[in-house]
Every structure is written in C-alpha cells, then in structure tokens.
Amino acid sequence: MAKIIPGKNGSKKDVITQKASELFMKKGFTATSMRDIADAIGVEAPSLYNHIESKNAILKDICFRIARLFTGNLRKVELSHQLYLSKTESIIRFHISMMIEEYESVYISDHEWKHLPEPFLSDFKTRRRNYRSRLAAILQKGIDNNEIDAVNPYIAVLTILSAISGIESWQRSGKKIDAKLLEENMVKLLVEGLKYRPAKNSAKNHKVLEEQTGFHKNMSISKNRKS
Amino acid sequence: MAKIIPGKNGSKKDVITQKASELFMKKGFTATSMRDIADAIGVEAPSLYNHIESKNAILKDICFRIARLFTGNLRKVELSHQLYLSKTESIIRFHISMMIEEYESVYISDHEWKHLPEPFLSDFKTRRRNYRSRLAAILQKGIDNNEIDAVNPYIAVLTILSAISGIESWQRSGKKIDAKLLEENMVKLLVEGLKYRPAKNSAKNHKVLEEQTGFHKNMSISKNRKS
DNA sequence: ATCAAAAACTAATAAGTGTTAGTTTTGATG
C-alpha cells in the first residue's frame, strides 16, 4: 500500500499542497485532476481526502498564504521610515525575491485565482485591489515629494507588478538566470523609470534622438509628461 | 430554431471564435466547455461543429493569428531605419495597442497557449522563443550603440513584455483608463528605464537619496550596474 | 500482542466532457 511520506518540515497536507502547486502551475488548476495529484504522489485519489478538504481548498490555501505574505511585507514597509522611492524599491525587491523563492505559489495566486470558489473569490479580489491601492498611495506620495516622476500611480503599480509576475516564464524557459543579476537588472529598469529627473538633466540625451530620427514628432515620450 | 447570426464583417466561424475568446479569457480555456460557448451564442453545442473543427482548433486559431501579427510587426521594425531605442519603443507601442484593441485574443495567446495540442504547442513555443531573441538582439545593438543602458537584454525583454501583458487585468478592473494616457505612461516607465544615462547626469539626484537614507549601502541600484 | 485511530484502499455516484451519427429544419435557388 503506497503512502504519503511527509517531508522533513511539513505535514502530509503540505506534501499534497506542494505537489498540487507543481501541477497547477504546469497544467493549470482546471486541467489538473485529483487523480493527477494522487498519481504524482503515488497514491489513490480518494486517499487525498484524509488530509485535505477539497481541490478548491488547496487553491484557496495557496492563494491566501501568498496574499498574507505580501500584505505583511507591505504593512512593514508602510510603517518604516524611508523615502517613498526607497519604499517602492524595497517592495519591488520583495516581489522579485518571492517570485524566485516561491514561484510556484506566487504564479498560481497570480494566474489561477479566478478559479477560487465564492466567497473566497470576492475576498481575494478585494484584498488584491486594496494592496494595489496602498502601493499606489506610496507612489503618489513619492510624486508629491518630487522623488518620483509624475506618472499615473495606478498605471505604474500595474506595470511594475505585472513586469515582476512575468519572471516565472523565465524560470521555466531553460536558461535559469542568476537570481541576483535578475533582481538588480529588474530593479534598475523599474526604478529608473520611476525616478524624478529635472527636465534639464535629460535634455542633452533627448536632443540626440530628435535630430536623428524625428523621434519627438510622433512618438515622443516626454510630450505628454504632465498628463 | 436558434441560429448563429454572422456579424457585419465576419463569418459564423468568427462569431464562434469571438464568443469563445470572451469565455476563454473570463473562465480559462479548460474551464470553458463547448456547451458554455454554445449557450452564449444561443445554440446547441453540436451545432458548432458545422463551423469549427474542434475546441482545440479555436485556441490554435486565436494563438497563431496573434503570433502572426506580432511577428509581422517585428519584421517591419527590424527593416526600418531608426535608432535601436526607437525600434524598441515602437515595438512597445505596438504591444500596448494590441493589448488595448485585441486584449481578449492577446490575453489568451499569453495565458492559455499551454493548452495547445501538439504539434502546435511546440511550434508556438519555438516562435515565442524566436520572437524574444530577435527583440533581445535589438536591445543588444542599442546597448552596443550607447543608446540603451547596459542591462541584460533578455531580462529587459522579459520585463517589458510581461509588464505590457498585465494591461489586461487593468481593463477588467473597472476603471477603464484612457488608452492614450495608459500608453504614454507605460512607454515612459519602460523606455526611461532603458535609456542610456551618462553617470554624471544622475549624480545629483542620487546624492540626495544617499544622504537621507543610506540608500546606497544595502539597496543601491547603481552599484551593480556593470553586472 | 492488543486495540484504536489514522490513512490507505475499492466501488460507486452523479454530473460534465468533447465529439459523432443520424435526423429535421431552414433558406435560397430553380
């Protein structure tokens, strides 16, 4: 009789959750059956129900655990004393490291949350909206403080978060990139884009582009800077 | 007897593909049944097979149509005479406008491609890899040319593409943002992050951050610039 | 060794899946 062997620091439930995460990520939540999970563990499907409540409950556990981690970090950053740009950067770094260390769970809570059953679905969406608002509020204060350039903070939040959530597909794509290199490059790209830059400093560089290509005419990025 | 009413400029097959796209996006490919699609159109499920080959074929059509559009644009940009930063910007703009105008199809080809049946799955993955490589090559030339700051081009490509693919969740989130505003803000964030900036120009701003928070010590973004 | 609880098993259920076969209805043409 096959059995579930609990890992060093995890219950049998954790073993199931972990194998399920792997499969949810590889095949998607709906396309993964209880039999798939059971097979991967080496056990019959009904046996799983001695440890878990339902397939939906596995998804719920994954999504809400990740949500708690992100919310916990956000609270810590909100209470810290840093410049708003630094707060933003440290949140970005947290997201990246979560994506690297827990990418299966984070991926699932990013991509499969829509299959949560009510009332968890509504709850999750509310928390998600709330998280983004609080992050946008930090950006807004950074803008008011002249640390961050005048962008629409909601668009910036969305851009940043979705940029980071794409790391997963990179993980999977064979060339595993060094984590530190990945983090530094992404932070650079995202934070440089946010930084407030007095107009004079960037004028020189812009000029070059205008002269050579008519850059300013139909595709300037500085034209609508105030909007 | 209910029937499929073809739209102004589309066959009955197009009607099916379009309704299917809506549902694939809202519920996911696997969670959407042929009966769901048929119900949404107001017809019985087997009737669909007078117009389409299979459920998988609907997905295949969606994914490869979008792939063709992106590849077509990329070729055009590659052949154009612009600075590499401008090429990058115009590709970014194309992605954003595709996301706004065809967000259901683009979303599906971004998120549901893994459910493609072979041999289409392998084909799609190859095209995807290829597209990213060509985009990374443009960035690399921009770096060599001192138009783009020295980042890892693969990471930059990934960051940019996934940032843009996140627009969808914004569309859905109620507050539909003005398309032009969205585009300008995203382009600004992403292109500013790429731009080559001689070290001197940004020094002043950096100084402020260092003095106030010890920013440079454990979370500098300029330290590892070479890596 | 005994006994109870935990956890595995088999069997079964009711519902849902994509799809095919065969039949009827529809709509345009002569």
Add this chain to the structure above:
DNA sequence: CATCAAAACTAACACTTATTAGTTTTTGAT
C-alpha cells in the same frame, strides 16, 4: 412549389470529473 445543401437539432457515446461511503490495512501506544 420543389429541391437541395447548409445548418440546426436530438440522442448517444465513451470518458473524465470531484467526491462519498464503506472496508481494509497500517501505525503507534499500551
């Protein structure tokens, strides 16, 4: 109106789904 193909229908198939019920095996403590 008659005809014929296009396109709808109903019925059915062969599977798969998550989950429950009931039974047997395993495990660990006495």
